[in-house]
Amino acid sequence: MLKTAKMPNGFKNEYDKVLPRIRQGKAQDLYVFEPAFDGPQAGTSKYDGKDVIMLTSNNYLGLSTHPEIIKAIKKAVDKYGTGTCGARLHNGTTVLHKQLEEKIAEYFRTESAMIVSAGYLANVSALSTLCNDSDSVIITDQLNHMSIVDGIAMSNAKVKIFSHNNMEKLEYILQKSQEFQRKLIVVDGVYSMDGDIACLDEIVELAEKYDAAVMVDEAHSIGFFGETGRGTSEHFKLEDKVAIKMATFSKSLAGVGGCIASDKDTIDYLKHQAHQYIFNASLPPAVVAGVLKSFEIMEKETWRREKLWDNTIRFRKGLKELGFNTMNSISPIIPIYIGDDNTNMHMTKELLNRGVYIATAIFPSVPMNKSRLRTTITASLSSEEIDRALDIMGEVGRRFGVI
Numbered sequence: 564m565l566k567t568a569k570m571p572n573g574f575k576n577e578y579d580k581v582l583p584r585i586r587q588g589k590a591q592d593l594y595v596f597e598p599a600f601d602g603p604q605a606g607t608s609k610y611d612g613k614d615v616i617m618l619t620s621n622n623y624l625g626l627s628t629h630p631e632i633i634k635a636i637k638k639a640v641d642k643y644g645t646g647t648c649g650a651r652l653h654n655g656t657t658v659l660h661k662q663l664e665e666k667i668a669e670y671f672r673t674e675s676a677m678i679v680s681a682g683y684l685a686n687v688s689a690l691s692t693l694c695n696d697s698d699s700v701i702i703t704d705q706l707n708h709m710s711i712v713d714g715i716a717m718s719n720a721k722v723k724i725f726s727h728n729n730m731e732k733l734e735y736i737l738q739k740s741q742e743f744q745r746k747l748i749v750v751d752g753v754y755s756m757d758g759d760i761a762c763l764d765e766i767v768e769l770a771e772k773y774d775a776a777v778m779v780d781e782a783h784s785i786g787f788f789g790e791t792g793r794g795t796s797e798h799f800k801l802e803d804k805v806a807i808k809m810a811t812f813s814k815s816l817a818g819v820g821g822c823i824a825s826d827k828d829t830i831d832y833l834k835h836q837a838h839q840y841i842f843n844a845s846l847p848p849a850v851v852a853g854v855l856k857s858f859e860i861m862e863k864e865t866w867r868r869e870k871l872w873d874n875t876i877r878f879r880k881g882l883k884e885l886g887f888n889t890m891n892s893i894s895p896i897i898p899i900y901i902g903d904d905n906t907n908m909h910m911t912k913e914l915l916n917r918g919v920y921i922a923t924a925i926f927p928s929v930p931m932n933k934s935r936l937r938t939t940i941t942a943s944l945s946s947e948e949i950d951r952a953l954d955i956m957g958e959v960g961r962r963f964g965v966i
């Protein structure tokens with residue numbers, strides 16, 4: 564028997580602004596969120612007893628099923644047990660946590676690094692802690708990820724937003740921000756809904772001119788952007804000009820957690836001031852062991868990032884030949900612009916029925932009526948899987964009048 568207490572009407576009234584649309588979607592069999600997969604993230608995954616080609620997974624390098632990583636995780640569980648049952652500054656640090664921080668600093672070629680329990684928390688911790696008073700200004704691209712938006716909301720800094728990649732606007736804001744003691748420009752390296760990248764070369768130039776620090780979210784670039792895969796900072800050969808690099812372990816590294824890499828003082832300051840580090844239980848040792856092994860494999864098996872880029876080029880070319888609008892994507896995130904939410908959800912449903920999974924991106928992930936099918940390409944996909952998916956997408960696109 565259920566023993567659910569009822570929420571007071573004040574809450575219900577608020578729910579009524581959101582839930583009718585969701586209930587309607589479910590009633591029309593158009594609800595396309597939280598499909599429950601029954602197996603690992605791979606080129607083809609299992610859903611509802613069927614094989615589906617996975618075209619939305621951040622498992623960019625295909626590491627989520629790597630036998631050596633799985634072995635490292637199992638070994639760590641045997642040695643350390645399940646969780647740390649505490650926060651980092653007290654009982655929540657193991658030898659593995661320290662090793663991973665050293666590895667990240669070495670990887671990003673910074674003096675130091677800090678790990679937290681989610682990529683989301685990494686952004687929130689840096690932004691809400693480093694710029695936390697009225698003498699600070701955070702200057703942010705309009706399309707930055709929600710974890711950046713939320714981190715800024717938690718800070719007490721002045722916030723100034725520039726339209727996406729608009730360098731004239733950025734310079735104008737910097738000119739008008741001279742009175743602030745601390746100026747921080749924050750951008751996504753790769754934009755998660757559009758697949759384009761930050762104009763980091765111009766941003767860094769402006770930052771130097773106006774004495775601002777630059778922070779880059781490398782969530783969708785770590786492992787495959789730049790000559791050795793170290794992200795967009797390396798891609799632009801500006802590793803020594805980006806003061807704060809943020810990354811997540813939940814994508815290329817196939818784990819969970821996040822990090823900030825920076826100079827020693829910034830990391831020491833964060834470790835003793837950031838609430839997300841001090842008041843949050845640390846990552847389970849097994850997760851840390853898996854991420855450590857992922858770094859090792861990522862650096863050793865360089866063919867994975869080559870395969871990822873080959874797959875990306877093959878898929879994007881196929882989409883363009885079919886007539887789909889892939890926006891300005893130049894990364895493995897390839898959005899297919901649809902516009903109308905309803906058409907988007909119908910297409911997602913139809914594609915899933917026909918064995919292709921693509922996440923739907925509608926408001927609030929993207930602006931109202933700018934919905935898109937958001938594909939992400941991985942090294943796990945074979946050429947055959949990509950071509951089969953393109954055939955099915957072509958048929959579905961024609962049926963809905965999108966191409």
Ligand SMILES: Cc1ncc(COP(=O)(O)O)c(C=O)c1O
Nearest residue numbers: 681682683708710755782811813
């Ligand atoms: C650009 C960007 N930054 C940060 C995050 C947060 O990372 P995580 O999901 O690992 O917490 C994401 C995840 O969606 C992201 O796309």
